[in-house]
Amino acid sequence: xxxxxVLLSIGRHPVSGRARRAATDAQxxxxxxxxxxxxLTAIHAxxxxxxxxxxxxxxxxxxxxxxxxxxxxxxxxxxxxxxLRQFDPSVVLTGRQAEDGEGSGMLPYLIARxxxxxxxxxxxxxxxxxxxxxxxxxxxxVQALPRGQRRxxxxxxxxxxxxxxxxxxxxxxxxxxxxxxxxEPVAAQATADLFLSDxxxxxxxxxxxxxxxxxxxxxxxRLKAATESKSGKGQLLVNPxxxxxxxxxxxSLVEQGMLP
Amino acid sequence: MxxxxxxxxxxxxxxxxxxxxxxxxxxxxxxxxATVGVVAGLRALPGRYLVDVHHVVGRTPFNARFHALAAGxxxxxxxxxxxxxxxxxxxxxxxxxxxVVLAAMLAGSLMVWHRRRVVRxxxxxxxxxxxxxxxxxxxxxxxxxxxxxxxxxGVMPEALALVLVAIAGLALADLVWxxxxxxxxxxxxxxxxxxxxxxxxxxxxxxxxxxxxxPLPLAPAEDAGLAEPGALGVERPVDFAWNRLLGFxxxxxCGRCETACPAYAAGxxxxxxxxxxxxVAAMDSQASDAAYAGNPHPGRGVGNAHGGAALPxxxxxxxxxxxxxxxxxxxxxxxxxxxxxxxxxxxxxxxRRFQTLELGATxxxxxxxxxxxxxxxxxxxxxxxxxxxxxxDLSLPxxxxxxxxxxxxxxxxxxxxxxxxxxxRALVVLLRRAGVDFAVLGDEELDCGDVARRLGDEATFQSLxxxxxxxxxxxxxxxxxTADPHALHTLRNEYPAFxxxxxxxxxxxxxxxxxxxxxxxxxRPVGRSVTFHDPCYLGRYNGEIEAPRALxxxxxxxxxxxxxxxxxxxxxxxxxxxxxxxxxxxxxxPDVRMEHVRETGASMVAVACPNCALMLExxxxxxxxxxxxxxxxxxxxxxxx
Ligand code: SF4
Ligand code: SF4
Numbered sequence: 001x002x003x004x005x006v007l008l009s010i011g012r013h014p015v016s017g018r019a020r021r022a023a024t025d026a027q028x029x030x031x032x033x034x035x036x037x038x039x040l041t042a043i044h045a046x047x048x049x050x051x052x053x054x055x056x057x058x059x060x061x062x063x064x065x066x067x068x069x070x071x072x073x074x075x076x077x078x079x080x081x082x083x084l085r086q087f088d089p090s091v092v093l094t095g096r097q098a099e100d101g102e103g104s105g106m107l108p109y110l111i112a113r114x115x116x117x118x119x120x121x122x123x124x125x126x127x128x129x130x131x132x133x134x135x136x137x138x139x140x141x142v143q144a145l146p147r148g149q150r151r152x153x154x155x156x157x158x159x160x161x162x163x164x165x166x167x168x169x170x171x172x173x174x175x176x177x178x179x180x181x182x183x184e185p186v187a188a189q190a191t192a193d194l195f196l197s198d199x200x201x202x203x204x205x206x207x208x209x210x211x212x213x214x215x216x217x218x219x220x221x222r223l224k225a226a227t228e229s230k231s232g233k234g235q236l237l238v239n240p241x242x243x244x245x246x247x248x249x250x251x252s253l254v255e256q257g258m259l260p
Numbered sequence: 261m262x263x264x265x266x267x268x269x270x271x272x273x274x275x276x277x278x279x280x281x282x283x284x285x286x287x288x289x290x291x292x293x294a295t296v297g298v299v300a301g302l303r304a305l306p307g308r309y310l311v312d313v314h315h316v317v318g319r320t321p322f323n324a325r326f327h328a329l330a331a332g333x334x335x336x337x338x339x340x341x342x343x344x345x346x347x348x349x350x351x352x353x354x355x356x357x358x359x360v361v362l363a364a365m366l367a368g369s370l371m372v373w374h375r376r377r378v379v380r381x382x383x384x385x386x387x388x389x390x391x392x393x394x395x396x397x398x399x400x401x402x403x404x405x406x407x408x409x410x411x412x413x414g415v416m417p418e419a420l421a422l423v424l425v426a427i428a429g430l431a432l433a434d435l436v437w438x439x440x441x442x443x444x445x446x447x448x449x450x451x452x453x454x455x456x457x458x459x460x461x462x463x464x465x466x467x468x469x470x471x472x473x474x475p476l477p478l479a480p481a482e483d484a485g486l487a488e489p490g491a492l493g494v495e496r497p498v499d500f501a502w503n504r505l506l507g508f509x510x511x512x513x514c515g516r517c518e519t520a521c522p523a524y525a526a527g528x529x530x531x532x533x534x535x536x537x538x539x540v541a542a543m544d545s546q547a548s549d550a551a552y553a554g555n556p557h558p559g560r561g562v563g564n565a566h567g568g569a570a571l572p573x574x575x576x577x578x579x580x581x582x583x584x585x586x587x588x589x590x591x592x593x594x595x596x597x598x599x600x601x602x603x604x605x606x607x608x609x610x611x612r613r614f615q616t617l618e619l620g621a622t623x624x625x626x627x628x629x630x631x632x633x634x635x636x637x638x639x640x641x642x643x644x645x646x647x648x649x650x651x652x653d654l655s656l657p658x659x660x661x662x663x664x665x666x667x668x669x670x671x672x673x674x675x676x677x678x679x680x681x682x683x684x685r686a687l688v689v690l691l692r693r694a695g696v697d698f699a700v701l702g703d704e705e706l707d708c709g710d711v712a713r714r715l716g717d718e719a720t721f722q723s724l725x726x727x728x729x730x731x732x733x734x735x736x737x738x739x740x741x742t743a744d745p746h747a748l749h750t751l752r753n754e755y756p757a758f759x760x761x762x763x764x765x766x767x768x769x770x771x772x773x774x775x776x777x778x779x780x781x782x783x784r785p786v787g788r789s790v791t792f793h794d795p796c797y798l799g800r801y802n803g804e805i806e807a808p809r810a811l812x813x814x815x816x817x818x819x820x821x822x823x824x825x826x827x828x829x830x831x832x833x834x835x836x837x838x839x840x841x842x843x844x845x846x847x848x849x850p851d852v853r854m855e856h857v858r859e860t861g862a863s864m865v866a867v868a869c870p871n872c873a874l875m876l877e878x879x880x881x882x883x884x885x886x887x888x889x890x891x892x893x894x895x896x897x898x899x900x901x
Contacts, residue, residue, distance in 0.1 A: 013635040015643050020635045059620060172627035174620030175478075175719040176492050 004037040005089035007080065007111070008044045008065070010053045011099040014204075019053035024095025026170035028163040029057055031126060032093050033171075041087050043068060045076035045190075051183065058181025059173030067185045073197055074190035077107065081114035083188070089158070090137060096122060096162040102196055105162075112160040120155060122164040129154055262410060262421050266403075267345035269429035270338065277436035281448045284440065287543040288449075288509055290569060291502035294458065301455035304465050308454045311464045316599045326371035330396055331447070333365025334435075337403070355411035362404040369396035383515025383533070387553030388442040391434065398431030441551070446512035450600050453510040456503045457601060471592065471801045472753030473609055476718040493613025493716065497542045497569045500610065508539040508607070510600040513554055517594030517604065522831040522853070523587045523838075527846025529557040530587035532594040532604050535580065539607065542567040542579040549579070557584050558845065574611060585611055586623050587843045590714045590836030591796040596827060608836075612716030622715055626840035630717050637706040637724065640676050644703045647671065650681035654688055659699035661734040666697040667770070668737040670751065672744035673707050674870030679877060683870070683888035687743055687767055690894055694779035696770075698741070704731045710746040713754070714836040722758070725750075729760040739763040741770045743890065745797035745869045746835070752802070766798055768808040768868050771893050775814045780897045785816025790892075791862040791884075792819065793853065793876065794829035795869035803827070808868050808889060815896035820860040830856060834871030850875040857884050866892060 006029050011022030032040055044054055045068035054065060068079050084092065092115070097105040112119040125142040141153040144164040237248060253259040318324045340358045373393035376384060402424040409416045438444035457463070461470035476492060494500055500508075517532040518524055524531050534549075534557050541547045549565040556562045560581060567579035574580050585608065594604045615621040622630060632641030648656065659665050669691070674680030691698050709724035728751075732740075740762055742748050752764040774780045792808055799805045805826040812819050824830040833839070833849025854876060857865045864885040867873045876886045 013641070015641060016636040018635050020631075061620075172616075172620035172622055172631065174616065174618055175717070176618040177620075 002038040003041075003087065003089045004032050004035060004039070004091045004093065005041040005043060005084055005087060006032040007092065007094035007107075008042055008054065008057050009095065009098045009100070010044070010046065010050050014099075017203075019050035021053065021056035021170075021173065022095055022099045023170070024097070024163050024165055024167075026057065026060070026095075026173075027165070027167045028093040028095050028161075029060055029062065030168060030170040031123075031163060033061060034168075035091075035126065037091075039087075041089060042066065043080065043083060045080050045083075045188070046070055047072045047074075048185070054183060055178040055181065056173040058183070059175060059178030060171050061177060062181060064182040064184055067183050068188040069185050070188055070190045073192055075193040075196075076190065077110045077114070079188035079190045080107075080111055083186070084111070084115060091126070091139070091158070092117070092160040093126075094160070094162055096164060102193075102199075108160045108162045115158065115160070117158040117160050118155060120153060120159055120161045123161040124150070124164050124167040126161065262406065262414070262418065262425065263344055265422060266406070266425050266428075267341055269425060270341040270432065271345055273429065273432050273436050274338070274342075276433075277439045277444075280436070280440045284445075284449075284509070287569070288502050288505035290498050290543075291500045291505040292498070294456075294501035294503045296456045296503055297460070298456070301457070301460065304460070304463065305451060305455045307465055308457075308463045309451070312462075312601065313450075313454070313599055316597065316601075319597075322371070322375070326368045326375065329364050329368025330372055331368070333361045333363075333368055333400065334396075336361040337365060337400075352411050352413070355407045359404055359407040359411055362400050362407060366397070366400040366404055369393060369400050372396055381515070382555065383518045385513040385515070385533075385552070385554035387551065388438065389513060389553070392438070392443045395431040395434040395438075399428050399435065402428040402431070443512065446510050446600060449506060449510040450512070453503070453507045453601065456506065458501065458503050458507065458606070459603060462601070469803055471749070472757075473606070473713060475722065475757050476613060478719055478722060491614065492617040492718070493615070494607075494610040495572050495574075495614045495618070497539065497567075497573060499614075500539075500607070504603075504607070505539075505543060507600070507602050508536050509543070511536045511540060511602060512600060513537065514599060515554060516597040516599065517602075518555060520593040520597045520828070520830070522589060522591060522593065522833060522849045523845070524558060525830070526833070526849045526852045527558045528587040528843055528849070529559045529581065529583045529845065531555055531557045532588075534562075535584060535607075536602060536604065538565060538567075538579045539573070541565075542571070542573055543569050545569055547571075547579065557581070560584075574615060580611070582615070582621065582623070583843045585615070586626075586841035587838070587845070588836055589796075589831045589833055589838040589849065591831035592800045593796070593828070593831065596800050609714060609716060612714075613718055614716070616716035617719060622717070623841045623843075625842060626715050626837050629837075629840055630712060630715065630720060633707060633712055634720055634723075637727075638673055638676065639707060639711065640673070642676055644706070647673075647675045647705065648700075648702065650675060650685065651688065654685070656688065657699040658702035659735050659737070661731075662736075663699070664736040665699040666738050667691070667699075668732075668735070668740045669698050669700050670705065670708075670740050670742040670744070670747055671700060672742060672747045672870065674744055677870065677874065679874055680870040683743065683873065683890050686888065686890040686894040690771060690774070690780065690890060690897070693897065693899075694774040696774070696779075699737075701731065701735075706731075708747045708750040710750045711837045711840070713750070715840070725755055725758045725760075729755055729758045732760060732762065737762075739765055741765050741767055743767040743868070743870065743888075745795040745802070746871065749797045749801045766802075766804060766807070766868070768798075768811050768889055769804065771890065772807045772811040772814065775811070775893075775897075780893070782815050782896050784896050784898055786892055786896050787816055788818065788864055789820055789860075789862040790817040790864045790866050790887075791822055791857055791860045792825070792866045792868075792889075793822070793832065793857070793872055794825060794827075795867070795872050796829065796831050796835055798868060799827055799829050808866075811889060811893065812866060815893055817866075817892070820862045822856045822860055824856060832867075832869075832872040832875040834869075834875040839871075839875070848879075850879050854879040854883050 008025045009022045011020045013020050042062055042065040048069050094108055097103055109119055120141055122144045123141050124144045127140050129138040129140045138156045141155055143151045144166050145151055376393050406421050406424050435444055439448055459470045461467045515533050521532050537552050541549050545568050547567045550563045552562050565579045572578050574582055588608045590605050592605055629639045633639050706724050706728050709721035713721035748764055748766050832853050864887055866887055866889050868889045873888050
């Protein structure tokens with residue numbers, strides 16, 4: 001693993017919507033830095049907006065970062081593949097899902113297809129292999145599975161790994177190195193992302209939970225009643241008037257026994 | 261013959277002392293440049309010594325007395341001896357005078373002996389300091405005999421007199437040798453430090469108090485001609501300004517700071533005296549703390565720390581362990597007690613600035629908090645609109661840009677916390693009851709940046725400060741009132757550097773005013789025994805210790821004082837980001853403070869700061885009740901229904 005590339009996106013804070021380093025991408029960079037590769041290529045592809053947020057990655061001790069400047073509304077996959085081919089990395093690391101844009105989690109798969117590499121999703125640890133008979137350049141990986149389970153894998157040849165949130169936390173970003181680090185813009189061509197431009201954009205809201213008041217029973221029962229969301233039996237009001245909405249809430253509170 | 265021998269010895273030793281001090285000066289002169297008023301400083305020196313230093317030393321009258329006798333006698337004796345060297349030698353009256361000052365010095369020396377050899381307070385350093393009373397006694401006693409004899413005409417055999425002079429000369433040599441690394445270093449360096457102090461405004465010839473941190477220039481100076489901005493904060497001893505290094509060198513290892521430090525009391529790995537001595541030792545090129553003979557940082561031994569003037573100060577094997585640096589609550593108790601006017605907190609913050617801004621080495625939860633703060637402008641990463649959830653039913657008036665109100669209420673980040681919301685509600689109800697014309701900023705109120713700044717994140721602080729100043733300057737009001745002393749200090753003392761100059765008052769001062777002018781009437785005096793815990797950022801940082809007490813008296817509490825109160829109060833452990841860096845010790849700082857509360861026997865402790873409320877309420881087990889002062893005032897001014 002002498003030649004590692006890491007793909008870094010611009011994240012969005014879920015509450016403020018402000019541009020920031022994306023959480024799992026930062027963990028991917030953390031992992032890449034911990035590997036101490038002979039060559040580390042960090043790439044961001046996207047329009048030249050909010051690129052100051054990329055400095056947060058530089059603040060982690062990355063000296064330079066390539067910015068593939070794309071026109072607004074274009075698909076970064078092709079330019080990323082083209083750029084990565086020049087470097088011929090043995091490992092490509094990235095977060096499991098972007099915090100902005102499509103955020104579909106497809107990018108690593110498409111990149112891997114373009115590079116003719118394997119994909120290992122949800123990785124929490126990477127290291128050179130311990131197996132004595134392994135080929136040179138093979139790597140031991142630990143993959144996160146649901147419910148806290150882990151699976152050990154050995155990868156030979158080129159692979160793309162996506163990083164799981166339970167991987168080691170990213171180190172803090174420091175202001176000094178962030179402003180000294182270099183962002184190298186490289187203009188790139190890309191095709192318009194028709195899928196994205198077709199999508200309707202709207203702020204994300206958590207799915208509302210239906211509240212149930214449950215008295216008595218064990219503490220576990222009450223906790224379940226308070227935290228589990230139950231489907232059905234709800235009433236969906238789309239763009240109600242203030243009065244209609246308030247009335248529905250009032251009725252529901254009376255029904256739940258929270259109001260007399 | 262005797263006189264010649266004597267003056268020769270004295271002049272020779274003094275010359276050696278001066279040479280030693282000059283040689284020592286290259287250590288602190290290696291620091292970064294600083295602008296100081298040399299002439300003004302030297303002129304202010306005697307006044308600062310007699311007023312400001314005496315004010316601190318005088319808190320322990322015995323020490324003040326022996327210092328006056330020993331040091332005054334010593335200086336006078338040296339002056340007379342030098343005068344004899346230049347031609348007053350034959351006069352008996354001069355010998356008599358010399359005998360008088362030496363007698364004073366002898367008395368002082370005996371008191372020093374008593375303190376260092378008999379009482380032996382824990383906080384005093386041993387080692388070279390243990391020899392101090394011997395040398396003082398040797399010098400004063402031997403010369404006293406000689407000078408008495410000479411003033412009577414010289415009846416002693418000359419040989420005996422010469423032996424006595426020789427002993428005195430040796431003792432003097434030991435004292436003056438102390439200019440190098442021993443007790444007398446503080447005399448030379450302390451005097452220079454008073455003259456060239458980095459915060460001249462703290463003395464009586466300035467404003468008398470100067471506690472705000474100085475902005476760290478983030479933008480590279482245009483004229484510097486550097487291609488790249490340099491490192492921020494202090495990494496190595498030579499990164500301190502020279503007059504700051506000089507200040508550390510003035511430390512006399514009296515241990516007053518150690519006795520006052522809440523972190524030390526709780527067994528956290530921080531002893532401010534050792535911290536300063538670590539900085540002093542690190543000024544040498546091949547440095548180690550092996551020669552340090554005082555109490556260590558709790559839980560850490562002495563002798564394992566190594567460093568040098570151009571080596572990093574902070575690190576697991578360096579001069580100062582990171583846990584030591586991050587244990588400090590920035591409470592200023594050490595600064596308040598230090599007779600040498602050393603600014604420990606400035607040193608801590610400068611060291612933290614490098615750790616945070618250059619290395620991103622802020623420990624654990626503090627780093628997470630800073631990242632959320634940068635992304636959302638509040639430490640919890642919450643929506644700014646949620647700061648007002650607690651007031652949904654209070655319909656607080658919001659002050660729009662261009663608007664005017666009499667009093668602007670700055671609620672602070674405590675407003676996100678359930679406990680603090682209770683006291684904020686009390687304050688709002690009181691303002692309404694008293695008919696105060698007030699408003700809040702609403703979603704445009706950002707975190708004031710206090711914690712970020714104390715954690716060394718000057719960049720985030722300055723970003724918040726500039727935006728808050730712009731928001732506030734776009735509105736007109738007569739004053740800002742806040743219940744958070746940290747916000748008070750930041751807005752009042754640290755925002756002026758960013759263009760914010762307003763009247764900022766603490767809610768205790770405002771409530772007192774409302775009771776005094778009759779806007780609030782006390783109907784139900786509290787009638788319980790209450791002790792008041794002074795918030796560091798209200799008391800030591802702003803000198804406001806009277807208003808809260810007058811307020812408590814006005815609502816009819818039976819007020820009891822803790823041993824440590826007022827300007828000498830002890831911290832709750834909530835300042836300087838300490839709850840976030842969360843260095844573990846033998847005990848928790850708030851538990852120690854609650855012990856002080858229990859000692860008074862009061863049934864309740866009144867607090868005037870959201871951090872204090874949270875820290876003290878977090879003390880488990882049976883304990884006195886914790887009440888925010890506004891809650892008490894609310895209950896006491898309830899109108900009968
Ligand atoms: S500021 Fe407070 S906690 Fe920090 S060293 Fe001084 S006394 Fe100790
Ligand atoms: S820093 Fe000040 S208070 Fe502390 S030991 Fe030194 S001189 Fe005394």
